Amino acid sequence: MNLDFSAHDAKKLLQEHNIALTVSEARELQKELGRPLTLTEATVMGIQLSEHCSYKSSKKFLKKLPTKAPQVILGPAEDSGVVEVFEENGEKYAIVLTHESHNHPSQIVPYEGAATGVGGVLRDILCMGARPVGTLDSLRFGDPQKSLQRNIASEVVRGVAGYSNPIGVPNYGGDVFFDTGFDENCLVNVTGIGVLRASELIHSYVPPQAAKEKWNFIIVGKPTDNSGFGGASFASDSFEADDDLEAKKAAVQEPNPFLERHLVASILDLFEILKAQKKYDQIACKDLGAGGVVCATVELADGSGYGADIDLEKLHTIGDFPPHVFACSETQERFCFACHPDLTDFIVDHFTRKWELGKIAENAGASCIGHVREDGQYRLQYRGETLCDSPASLITQGISYDREYTIPKLSEKKTNVQFENGEIVFS
Numbered sequence: 162m163n164l165d166f167s168a169h170d171a172k173k174l175l176q177e178h179n180i181a182l183t184v185s186e187a188r189e190l191q192k193e194l195g196r197p198l199t200l201t202e203a204t205v206m207g208i209q210l211s212e213h214c215s216y217k218s219s220k221k222f223l224k225k226l227p228t229k230a231p232q233v234i235l236g237p238a239e240d241s242g243v244v245e246v247f248e249e250n251g252e253k254y255a256i257v258l259t260h261e262s263h264n265h266p267s268q269i270v271p272y273e274g275a276a277t278g279v280g281g282v283l284r285d286i287l288c289m290g291a292r293p294v295g296t297l298d299s300l301r302f303g304d305p306q307k308s309l310q311r312n313i314a315s316e317v318v319r320g321v322a323g324y325s326n327p328i329g330v331p332n333y334g335g336d337v338f339f340d341t342g343f344d345e346n347c348l349v350n351v352t353g354i355g356v357l358r359a360s361e362l363i364h365s366y367v368p369p370q371a372a373k374e375k376w377n378f379i380i381v382g383k384p385t386d387n388s389g390f391g392g393a394s395f396a397s398d399s400f401e402a403d404d405d406l407e408a409k410k411a412a413v414q415e416p417n418p419f420l421e422r423h424l425v426a427s428i429l430d431l432f433e434i435l436k437a438q439k440k441y442d443q444i445a446c447k448d449l450g451a452g453g454v455v456c457a458t459v460e461l462a463d464g465s466g467y468g469a470d471i472d473l474e475k476l477h478t479i480g481d482f483p484p485h486v487f488a489c490s491e492t493q494e495r496f497c498f499a500c501h502p503d504l505t506d507f508i509v510d511h512f513t514r515k516w517e518l519g520k521i522a523e524n525a526g527a528s529c530i531g532h533v534r535e536d537g538q539y540r541l542q543y544r545g546e547t548l549c550d551s552p553a554s555l556i557t558q559g560i561s562y563d564r565e566y567t568i569p570k571l572s573e574k575k576t577n578v579q580f581e582n583g584e585i586v587f588s
Contacts, residue, residue, distance in 0.1 A: 165197040181207035186560055193555055201485040201541065201548035208452045208489050209459070210560045218562045239365035239464075240285040240448055243357065253359035257291040260352045261450075267320070267349040271313045275320030275349050276416040277493055282353030283330060283421065284448035287428055288496060290363035291355030296325060298335035298351055303344035310344060317349055320416075327418040328425065339578070361436070365447050366464025367499045372535035376445075377505045378458050378469065381512050382424055382495035384479040384524035385454065387486050388415045420494045420522045427516035428496070431508065443504055449495035455488050455549070455556070457497035458531065459539050463553035471531035473543040479524045484543035494522075505529050 164174055166187035175182060180203045182190070190206050191198055198206070212218055228236040234255055235243035241259035248254070261282050266274030279296055286293045298321055303310035314337075325332050333354070367376055435441040447457040454476065462469040473487050482490075500508055512518050512527035519526050534540075539556055541549035 162200040163197040164200060164203050166191050166203075167197075175203075178203065180204055181211055186210070190555070190559055193559065194551060199548055201488055202551060204485045204489055205452075205455050205541075205549055205556060206559065209456060209556050211451075214451050214456065215557065215560065217560050218564050220561070221563065234359050235362065239289070241289045241291070241353070241355070243289065243359070243362060245359065255357050255359050257286050257289050257355035257357050258352065259285040260350065261285070263349045263351065264346055267317050268313065268346050271316030271347075272320040272323065273416055275317040275351075276324040276418070278349055278351040279321055279324040279353075280416055280418065280421055280493055281448065281450050282351050283328065283425070284450070284494075284496065286353045286355035287425060288363065288365065288446040288448050289355070289357065290361050290432060290446075291357035292429060293328075293330050293353060293355045293425065295331050295333045295354045296321070296351055297333050297354070298337075298349070300335065300337040300350070301343045301348035302337065302339050303347065304341045305339045307344070310339075313347055314339075317347070321351070324416055324418045324421075328422045361432075361441065363432075363441075363444060363446050364464075365445065365461065367445050367461055367467065367533055368442075369465060371445075371465065371499065371533045372467045375502055375532045376499050377502055377529050378461070378471065378531045378533075379498040379500060379505065379508055379527055379529050380449070380454060380457075380476055380495060381428075381498060381508075381527045382449070382518070382525060383417060383420060383492055383522055384477045384526070385487050385490055385492045385495070386478065386480045387482045387490055388492050415493060417494050417522060420518075420525060423516065423518065423521045424494060424496070427512060427518070430516070431511055434511075435504075440501075440504060443501040444508075445499040447497050449492070449497055451491060453488065453490045453492065453495075454497070454530070455541065459553050459556050461497065461499045462533050462539070463537075463557045466537060466554075468534045468536055468538040468540070468553045469531055470534050471539075471541045473530065473541065473548070475528055475530045477524055477526045477528045484546075484548055487543075488541060488548065494525075499533065502532075 171184045171187060175187060178200060208214060210217060216223060232245040234245055241257045243255045243257050245253050245255050259282050261278050263274045263278030282296065283293045300317060302314040305311055321332055445461055447461055449457045458469050458471055473484055476487060478487055498508060509527045509529060537553055539549060539551055539553040
């Protein structure tokens with residue numbers, strides 16, 4: 162299906178297909194491609210060029226933050242940052258840090274919203290080659306004297322525990338504040354911590370030789386369904402009084418911490434095998450978070466200026482959904498490996514036969530779905546039909562803003578909070 166946004170009913174077209182682009186954005190992207198967008202291209206662009214994925218409005222401000230220091234091995238460029246802790250016998254030992262917010266999901270589905278936030282940061286840690294060792298949470302909730310706010314706070318805490326405990330990764334702590342300003346939208350920020358030898362760092366982009374060697378893309382983990390479809394766009398939006406919250410709940414992912422525990426063990430095992438075989442430098446890895454299959458594959462390729470050929474028909478799935486849903490769903494507990502073609506069959510067998518992912522979750526497994534291409538073009542097909550044919554850089558960097566802003570002046574207000582007989586008392 163092609164969508165022509167040059168027509169006068171472009172806004173209606175965007176709303177009809179739940180595409181998170183403005184009319185001007187859709188028309189500019191159409192101009193760049195020189196033709197109408199396919200439904201999949203429009204969906205992909207709406208997700209990948211959302212604030213959540215591309216930081217199209219905030220990246221100019223984020224770049225002003227200090228990110229370089231002698232102990233910083235890797236700043237905010239990939240799935241996680243890496244900071245040196247000490248050096249011994251010429252080897253640098255580091256902690257790996259990542260951060261994720263699950264604010265909107267936690268407001269409307271508190272348990273699942275918080276749980277999937279924990280799962281996401283642990284995958285971000287693991288795909289850098291590190292062993293996850295802990296999480297921290299910074300939480301902001303509304304007025305605790307209101308029953309809805311107490312329920313949100315309670316379910317968020319349960320969600321964090323409900324994911325961390327089955328995996329066996331402790332929650333070290335964090336902080337929590339209550340204020341009526343968070344009644345309409347809580348803040349649930351999760352930080353993941355891992356440990357790593359700096360020489361064993363895995364990158365979230367393919368190396369320079371990947372195009373000529375035609376490195377493959379392998380999706381590992383839960384079968385792709387429609388869970389979390391549109392979650393990145395939803396996270397980039399704001400709540401409105403007339404929102405259909407029941408419909409928005411469909412954008413919240415479904416957690417399976419027991420499968421993730423199995424994935425952590427199987428991936429750490431794979432790392433040790435590849436180190437022993439001296440093939441550890443023949444892989445790259447990304448967590449499949451916001452944007453799903455397209456997000457992971459296009460970012461792995463475009464990180465080195467390349468493109469990709471992806472065939473969705475080769476993806477392990479569950480359920481009967483349109484191909485643009487399979488392309489962009491945020492189904493949890495999945496990773497994307499890019500690897501030298503000599504390793505492809507070994508990696509697929511490692512997860513499907515040795516670690517038998519399909520026995521942990523229905524249809525879970527590992528699928529080789531495509532390869533890196535040198536010309537920078539990202540092509541996605543399904544059952545012989547081309548769904549997307551775009552420069553990879555347009556998908557990852559096609560929109561940016563330099564918005565005007567003002568800094569509000571706020572009056573200081575202090576509230577003392579005490580606990581008496583198990584109740585919160587304000588003074």
